[in-house]
Structures are given as C-alpha cells and as structure tokens.
Amino acid sequence: MQKPSIPRGTRDFGPLQMAKRNYIFNTIREVYEQYGFAQLETPTMENLSVLTGKYGDEGDQLLFKVLNSGDFLSKTQAQDYSAGSKTMLTKISEKGLRYDLTVPFARYVVMHRNEISFPFKRYQIQPVWRADRPQRGRYREFYQCDADVVGTNSLLCEAEIIAMINEVFNGLKLSDFTIKLNNRKILVGITEVIGAEGKEADFCVAIDKLDKIGLDKVNEELIQRGFSQESIKLLKPVFEFEGTINDKLAFLKDYFSASETGLQGVKETEEILSHLQSYELEDNHLELDLTLARGLSYYTGTIFEVKANGVQIGSITGGGRYDNLTGVFGLKDISGVGISFGVDRIYDVLEELDLYPESTATQVQVMIVNFGEEMMNKGIALLQGLRKEGIRAEMYPDTAKMKKQMSYANNLNIPFVVLIGEDEIATGNYTLKNMIDGEQAAYKINDLISKIKNSR
C-alpha cells in the first residue's frame, strides 16, 4: 500500500482553515463589489503562447506546462530531442497553468473588446501556479484577488485602489500596515538625473533590495551592473532624504529640474494625494518609498505594495499602473491600473497576529440525538422545523451510544443538543441541553426554538 502525498508547495485546507480563508475572501469581495467591480473568471489553463514572454525569462521558467494529451511524442522526432528543451517543449506542450490573473485578464479584454464598455472594472479571485521553490509564505499554488480598471488614464482609479486597500485591512482588523507608494516615472527620472538613462531595469532590481541588504550592498550591486561612481554620488541624496510625503515631493521637484519624466511622476503622485484627501480617511497608511521598484516589467506609472509591519513575510498586496498590457495581444493604447491581494500571506499574517474574530466558522447550532428508528420520524420533523426557522441543525445519523453522540457534539462545538426519547414523546416536550453550561430542561417546540434563537 502506498502512502498518499500532495505535490510540493501545495496544501490542503481543512474546515477550520477554510472558514478563515472565506472570512478573508468575503471581506475583499465585498469591498470590490462596493467599489463597482464585477467578477470575472478565466480558465485554469491558457495557451502557452498567451503566457510565455510576459513575465521575462525567469517567469517563463516558472510556468507550469501541461503535457499534450494522448501520445505526446507522436509529433516529435529524434532531432527535436537533441535540439534541447526549448525546441522540444513546443512540440509536446501547448498549454500552461496561469501564472497570474493580470495577463489572462488582458487576453480577455482583447478578445472581448467589442462587448466591453470601457472603462472596464473587473475583479477576479482564483488560484495561480508558479514552479518556484517553496518557502514560508511562498507556495506553488496560491490565490490572488485582483481588481483592475482598464480603458482610463484617470488617477481617480489609483485613489480608489488606495481607499480599497484601507477598507479591506480595516475590515480585517489589521491596523499596523504600510502602503508603500512610488511611480515608475519617478524611477526613470532618477536614472536620467544620475546619468544612467535606459538602465532603469538594472536600477530597479538593485534598489528594491535596499531595506533588505543595506545601502553599501546596493551601491556595490549598482557598480556591478555598470553604474558609475558619479551616478552613485548623485543618487545619495535620494536615499538620504527623510520627511513627509509632501517634503519628499518638494525635494523631488527640485531634484528633477532636468527630467520631464520625473516631474510627470511627481505631478501624478500629487494628484492622487489630492483626490485622496476628499475620501477623509482617518489614516491612509501611505508612505512614499523611492526605493520601491517592483520587478514586474509591465508597470509604467504608479506602483504600490503593502507590508504588514512586525511580521516577517513578503508583501501582502501589490499593484500598479500599466500602459500597454494589451499591446502584445494587438490592442494598443489601453491603460489600466490594478491591485492584487495575496490571500495566503494575509492568512499567515492574521494567524500570527491572532486577528481572527472569535468564530469565523458557521457552525451547526443544534444537534438532535438519534435514539433509534421509532424516534427518527419525530426527529426529522423537528429538524426541518428548526431549519425553517433559520437554525442550522443536524441529526446524528447513526443510533450510536449517547456518549459517542454527545462527544461528537462537544468536539464540533455544537452549543445545543435535543433529546427525543420515550419520555419526551409521552409528554410532548423535548429536552434541550445547553452544551456550554451543561444545563438541560424540557420545552415545547416553540419555546425550544426561541431558546436557541435567543442564545446568539
């Protein structure tokens, strides 16, 4: 007999975990819908041509490929094998598991462009797969909760997203978090000012690590990536500047006197902040982090990331504006901005901070003890009567020993148990036992119902 197992980086979710996960999903879903996003689902599998090349060379490696059905070798020849994995792959696989929700969304928009009225707001809650090495907070199968708006340049969308982030985490009772904000145009501006135009990608990869490895190591890496000593000197004030968001923006306006793009980034950020004031948030948790870079290549404007403070885990939410995501699929000039909540990481954060409400589980309120065939009919009638009153009820399916049935109710935290035996049928009153304080008494059906209802 073999021992069963599940693939590395995947997990089962038991009833307790699902209750907590649904609590998170529901919170996010409600906020999305309140802000006018409609739900979309796309297939688990996409054609490989849709996925490859969208996430860089690294990303292509992390794609799960699906082997062609049937005799997948029938269309191959010996020379394909010797030509290497890449050539071989195209012959034996034409589908892959989705890597994120943004690219399938872009594909959807392009395919349905004529049915969609823009601006198009959609949310999507589905699992994605990455053939990564698993670590804490990093799985090979995990859920993303995306919301995107495409077909508008309005910076109101950015403000809306920031408001949604606040609403979701307030809803989840997570108070200590930071929304780190930046703008790709500001990053481009910096590379222009320090005389490293066009090296934006290298720049982003290096500075994104600042809080992790420190300034000296970042400078080392920049030099390794071909930045001059002069550039690093010019960069220094950006890292060293401290102050409020407005202070930073004022500083940047001065710093970007020679960079049109940089100034544009500052202007956009100012506009978002100005919109945001009208939302009258108590605390918007915003921080302008000039070292926030986010590797994803398709971002062009605002970028943001949410960190849970005091928990050793990566970002729990991320997103940004992209100007040309649909371009690769032949639809130009569609700008969009999106956000993605990482449920699996949020789960770990709430777990570590012990922030779940007392009962996330929707548990059964009352169990009817099974006393045998003759009593079952009375039991079923009561069962349905309780359910009609909106009470979650079940009857123990077997005529097992009382001890066994009571233990079951106890282990499942069922607060009430009803006993219908010979005594009860003779008097017409049913015995209701409160499993929390252990008290029990006989009631007429109506009193029994109100007793259970009033206990909440």
Next chain:
RNA sequence: GUGAUUGUAGUUCAGUUGGUUAGAACGCCUGGUUGUGGUCCAGGAGGUCGCCGGUUCGAGUCCGGUCUUUCACCCCA
C-alpha cells in the same frame, strides 16, 4: 535553477559513541456510566523510523540517491 537544511505513532516531540522488544504527552478506541459530552479513573489499539540502495555481525543512528520541509540567492503574492 544554485547552495544549505529537515523528516521517528493521528499531532507535537524524545531516542546517548551504531547494539536486545523504538518511547512520552496530547488525541483516538473500550470500560467505569444500557438516556448525557466537556473533568476523573482503568485498560487498549496505533510505527516498514519519508522512500530506494549501500557500509556493517548488527542501522532510527553512518554513506549515496530520491521525495518532502525550512532557509539564503534569484524572483515574487
């Protein structure tokens, strides 16, 4: 993908330089209580020591491979 690391009952973990029959707690089952759970008492079941191979008179313990866990790099939610 690179370099480390982990794996012993359902769960959390002990297990000495390689040496007889691999232990504990909790959980589970049975009984004390034929209509009463959560406390208590008595008893019981449950392990191919991740898997495959090697060294050895002898391997949970040493070696190799493989899978899994965790960590760093890379990247990311």
